[in-house]
Amino acid sequence: MPAEWAPQSAVMLTWPHPGTDWFHRMDDVEPVFMAIARAVLRFQNLLISCEQVFRAEQLDRELNQWARQHNLPGRAHCVAAPANDTWSRDHGPVAVMTPDGLRLLDFRFNAWGGKFPWEKDNALNQHLATAGCFGDTPLEKVDFVLEGGSIESDGEGTLLVTSECLMTPTRNPEYDRAAIETLLGDTLGAERVLWLNHGYLAGDDTDSHIDTLARFVSPGHICFVRCEDPEDEHYPALNAMEEELRQFRQADGTSYRLTPLPWPDAIIDDEGQRLPATYANFLIINGAVLVPVYDVPQDEAALITFREIFPDREIIPVPCRPLIEQHGSLHCVTMQLPAGVVEL
Template sequence: MPAEWAAQSAVMLTWPHPGTDWSDSLAEVEPVFLDIARAVLRFQHVVLSCEHVVRLQELERDLNAYAQEQGLPGRVVAVPAPANDTWARDHGPIPISGENGPELLDFHFNAWGGKFPWEKDNALNRHLANFGSFGTTPLVPVEFVLEGGSIESNGQGTILTTSECLLTPSRNLSMDRASIEHLLAETLGGDRILWLNHGYLAGDDTDSHIDTLARFCAEDHICYVSCPDVGDEHYSALAAMEEELQQFRQTNGQPYRLTPLPWPDAIHGDDGERLPATYANFLIINGAVLVPVYGVLQDEDALNILAGLFPDREMIPVNCRPLIRQHGSLHCVTMQIPAGVVQV
């Protein structure tokens, strides 16, 4: 499984529509998706699917006109396809580097252990492949429940994940840690699995996806969410997660370089529920990093820290406050597609 900073051809977006949980907030959330799409088009293509054909046609026309007017290299590949929701990171295909080039693995998706309807999302990758969105790149089905947000790869055979997510019985009831490690080794080339047993975010529906907590930013470097407030409900779990990260070792026996990310001020929904704002949910693309921001004081610090971690890439802030109202953020609604797959 390549690292996210490997060369890409496109980013996949599953557009919100009135049949999703976004029905009452489309006016707030669609601008976020548009900001993401326009930013990606500056560097690469966008594979955009939507259940509503008329809206899809409008998006294809307007975004491609924008890209052409701005002289951008990216174009939109628009695909009419049914979807239950918009979390492309988790229902999208997971790329690997095969013997004959890139492959896309189509793991089973069951909405984080059956929490929500999922049948349309689980069929989406096949819709995209049948439409020709992935060219001649094979889409390989895998009979195992796995979401892209639950795994991180350093591109060298090390996979970072959380036990709370992958060992949840509602995903793969009959499999224990050893059998899951064996499957990840066979499918993703993960010869080392680093398990975090601590760490969570309030308001998170995913059972502690790794992409909300800790991310590889280089082969030997991990950035992670850190909570300095001892009075915060997250303090103990995230401090324990930090200790685990400090104990991890690279293949050469050396500890990983570690960089804590800022802890944003608490953000609550209209019902008083705390929302899962995290700066770990950034997206790496060709030449840039799209950074979720939330309109809080820590946004600037997060941008500065990530700029230091990715000095050769532009930092592009995206206001993701509307996204976290449905318990996800920027990385959660995107999935990168490797170089050589999407050709327009």
């Protein structure tokens, strides 16, 4: 499985529509998707699926006209396809390199253990393949529930995952940890699987996806969320997670370089529930990193940290406060596709 910083051809978005849980927040959330789309087009292509045919045609015209006017390298390919929701990271295809070239794996998606409707999302990748969106890259079904947000790859055979997510019985109850490791080896080429047994984010529907907690930023470097407030409910779990990260070793036996990310102030919704704001939910694309920001004092410190981590990439803040109202963020609504998949 390639690392996220490997060359990409496109980023996949599943556009919100009134039939999703966004129906009463469309005016708030569509500008977030538009900001992501325009940021991506500055560097590479977009593949956008829309439930509504008219919206797909409208976006195709609008985004491509804007890209041409600004002489950008990216183009948008917008297609009509049914979807229950907008979380491309989890229902999108997972790319792997094989001796015969690229393949896209279509793992089963069941909305994080059956929490929400999922049938349209589970069929979305096949709709896109049938429409020719992936070119000559084959799409292969895998009879295993796995979301893209639950796996982090260093591109060299090591995966970072959480046991809270992958071992949840509502996903693959017949698989124990050894069987999951075997499957990840067979499908994603994982030679090593690093399991985090701690880590927690209030308001998270995913059972502790790794992309909300800790991320590879190079093969030997992991960034992670750190909570320094003993009064915060996250403090015990995240400190235990940090200690686990310190115990991990690279394939050559050396420790990982670890960079903590700022911990944003608590963001509470209208019902008094804490929302899952995390700076770990960033997206690496060609030449840039898109960083979620939440209109809290820690945003600037987060951007400074990312500029230090990625000195050769442009750091682009994307206001993601509306996204966390539905318990996800920037990385959750995007899925990168490697170079060679989408050529426009």
